[in-house]
Amino acid sequence: MNCDCGNPQPYADCCSRYHAGPLHLQAPTAEALMRSRYSAFVRDLSDYLLATWHPSTRPVTLEPNPEGLRWLGLEVRRHTVQDNDHATVEFVARSKLGGRAQRLHEISRFVREGNRWFYVDGDMR
Numbered sequence: 001m002n003c004d005c006g007n008p009q010p011y012a013d014c015c016s017r018y019h020a021g022p023l024h025l026q027a028p029t030a031e032a033l034m035r036s037r038y039s040a041f042v043r044d045l046s047d048y049l050l051a052t053w054h055p056s057t058r059p060v061t062l063e064p065n066p067e068g069l070r071w072l073g074l075e076v077r078r079h080t081v082q083d084n085d086h087a088t089v090e091f092v093a094r095s096k097l098g099g100r101a102q103r104l105h106e107i108s109r110f111v112r113e114g115n116r117w118f119y120v121d122g123d124m125r
Helices: 030-042 046-051
Strands: 070-083 086-097 100-113 116-124
Touching: 030 046, 030 070, 030 086, 030 100, 030 116
Parallel strands: none
Antiparallel strands: 070 086, 086 100, 100 116
16 A cells, blocks of 8 residues: 555555664655655644754644544645755645545645755645
8 A cells, every 4th residue: 555645565564664764853855854744744743843844944743633634745846955954735625525626736835954854834726
């Protein structure tokens, strides 16, 4: 079975290693971090989401997923590297809640500090 993020590897060989495995919090690229964050949303791993959110924009807490929310998939449209420490990822995440389909299309900004990538913020499309 594919990982939640859409990669063909199983979760244990993909995003799990960043969530709690040997590479905990060490996604090697902004795209890998974005995919692992999507998987964390699917699995309701708010501690991981907060730990990978840049302190300058990080909320104090995150609400758990609403009852009945189903994540339907992730499409990464573009990963752009500005320099060694700055990148953007354009993606579309689809979900369903209460029989209504939802779509989140965002261009997210990422920064690398101390050899760790962080989500900073994003522009909705």
